[in-house]
Amino acid sequence: MATETPVKAGKTVKFIITRQDSPEAAPYTEEFELPYRPNMNVISALMEIQRNPVKTDGAKTTPVVWESNCLEEVCGACSMVINGKPRQACSALVDKLEQPVRVAPMSTFPVVRDLVINRERMFNALKRVKAWIPIDGTYDLGPGPRMAETKRQWAYELSKCMTCGVCLEACPNVNDRSSFIGPAAISQVRLFNAHPTGEMNKAERLETLMEDGGIEGCGNSQNCVRSCPKGIPLTTSIAAINRDTTAQLFKNWLSF
Amino acid sequence: MKGNSYLARKLHSLLGVVPLALFLVNHAITNYSAFEGGPEGFNESVEMLNGLPLIFFLEIFGIFLPLIFHGVYGLYVAYQSNWNNSRFQYGRNWAFTLQRLSGVITFIFIVWHVYQTRYQVLIGELTHEQLGHQMHEIFTNPVSVVLYTIGVLAAVFHFANGMWSFLVSWGITVGPRAQRISSYIWMGVFVIVSALFLLSIAAFRSDEFAETAAAVRTWIG
Numbered sequence: 001m002a003t004e005t006p007v008k009a010g011k012t013v014k015f016i017i018t019r020q021d022s023p024e025a026a027p028y029t030e031e032f033e034l035p036y037r038p039n040m041n042v043i044s045a046l047m048e049i050q051r052n053p054v055k056t057d058g059a060k061t062t063p064v065v066w067e068s069n070c071l072e073e074v075c076g077a078c079s080m081v082i083n084g085k086p087r088q089a090c091s092a093l094v095d096k097l098e099q100p101v102r103v104a105p106m107s108t109f110p111v112v113r114d115l116v117i118n119r120e121r122m123f124n125a126l127k128r129v130k131a132w133i134p135i136d137g138t139y140d141l142g143p144g145p146r147m148a149e150t151k152r153q154w155a156y157e158l159s160k161c162m163t164c165g166v167c168l169e170a171c172p173n174v175n176d177r178s179s180f181i182g183p184a185a186i187s188q189v190r191l192f193n194a195h196p197t198g199e200m201n202k203a204e205r206l207e208t209l210m211e212d213g214g215i216e217g218c219g220n221s222q223n224c225v226r227s228c229p230k231g232i233p234l235t236t237s238i239a240a241i242n243r244d245t246t247a248q249l250f251k252n253w254l255s256f
Numbered sequence: 257m258k259g260n261s262y263l264a265r266k267l268h269s270l271l272g273v274v275p276l277a278l279f280l281v282n283h284a285i286t287n288y289s290a291f292e293g294g295p296e297g298f299n300e301s302v303e304m305l306n307g308l309p310l311i312f313f314l315e316i317f318g319i320f321l322p323l324i325f326h327g328v329y330g331l332y333v334a335y336q337s338n339w340n341n342s343r344f345q346y347g348r349n350w351a352f353t354l355q356r357l358s359g360v361i362t363f364i365f366i367v368w369h370v371y372q373t374r375y376q377v378l379i380g381e382l383t384h385e386q387l388g389h390q391m392h393e394i395f396t397n398p399v400s401v402v403l404y405t406i407g408v409l410a411a412v413f414h415f416a417n418g419m420w421s422f423l424v425s426w427g428i429t430v431g432p433r434a435q436r437i438s439s440y441i442w443m444g445v446f447v448i449v450s451a452l453f454l455l456s457i458a459a460f461r462s463d464e465f466a467e468t469a470a471a472v473r474t475w476i477g
Contacts, residue, residue: 175336178337212262216262221344221352236430
């Protein structure tokens with residue numbers, strides 16, 4: 001169908017967006033009223049504002065800045081707080097949102113500008129816990145040990161993590177007074193420790209979580225598991241790693 | 257915070273169970289003897305406890321020091337959290353906030369309660385036999401009854417929900433089903449232990465404790 005979806009005359013959607021001009025600037029809100037289109041999501045609304053950056057009061061403004069990439073909830077780039085809940089903007093359908101739609105950056109992270117945040121701490125956390133499987137050698141190491149299918153099934157669920165940061169935003173213990181690493185990296189430790197080759201570096205990953213800024217900051221509010229857009233069993237991962245770190249603690253104490 | 261916060265947090269968690277949770281349950285049972293056996297029953301229980309071997313060291317290392325560490329470090333843990341219940345109104349998130357709130361209430365309550373009881377014994381103002389009467393005197397003031405009820409419920413909630421968290425933090429209840437069943441069990445424990453404390457508050461308010469107190473007073477007097 002080449003014909004464009006007709007814009008219903010008069011029907012509009014309201015957006016209240018929390019903006020910030022630079023990392024140090026104070027945040028402020030701006031209101032926008034956009035023509036409604038069927039099936040629009042928060043990203044398409046932001047695109048509309050980008051095309052025509054005019055506020056509800058008719059004054060021109062700068063286009064709202066945001067990040068997005070895959071538009072199918074697998075990349076984790078468009079995380080923002082929509083009507084109070086951190087989630088992916090691409091899967092936030094306007095039809096299912098209460099009006100006016102309030103959009104704000106996930107301010108647990110440093111805000112770069114408007115809705116763009118810096119999730120670097122999550123990638124640093126993945127580096128700290130070595131969330132990978134070392135297979136490089138100077139010669140062909142041959143095939144690794146096989147993974148049981150029953151294990152692969154639950155490990156696959158953990159591998160869906162897209163480092164979007166929603167779990168950190170929902171967590172009451174991720175803030176500047178606490179050094180908690182956050183749920184995502186802990187679940188990744190469980191994933192890579194479950195892998196038969198990754199398991200060879202199990203102790204190393206656990207010991208990182210037993211340092212300052214590791215697993216100890218978890219306070220069991222369990223907001224993470226309720227918020228994860230990928231439905232990852234984060235609290236199960238945390239409890240499982242609690243078990244493993246406890247075992248590691250006694251192992252370390254008793255082995256010298 | 258300097259040093260390894262993992263070990264500090266683990267110690268905090270362990271001390272909450274051994275000895276503090278054990279002490280709290282023991283305290284509830286001791287107090288309940290006031291409801292079941294009146295002043296005689298209560299005094300017998302107090303005597304039995306004070307007859308324990310090495311009671312001085314038990315009190316210092318089994319109660320006082322663990323309580324100080326758990327309480328002070330607990331205040332730091334409470335300070336570290338950003339409560340977000342208006343945004344995330346889930347049951348467990350409420351329990352998270354209540355755990356910290358009840359911890360702070362319990363801390364203040366225990367300081368007050370220890371001042372009124374154990375400290376008075378320490379400075380020689382009271383004997384162990386007069387504690388039942390002291391509680392009666394405290395409870396003649398209805399404000400104290402209300403404050404004690406709040407303090408006791410906060411302490412028992414902190415204990416019951418803390419036990420639930422302990423089982424998660426040490427990796428004993430891992431899956432969602434285990435954690436759900438655990439929460440039912442600890443909710444039940446909360447009700448039972450709260451009932452023991454509330455019944456003992458009612459018992460201390462009865463005239464029985466006023467009379468024995470009078471008797472003790474004339475006897476000492």
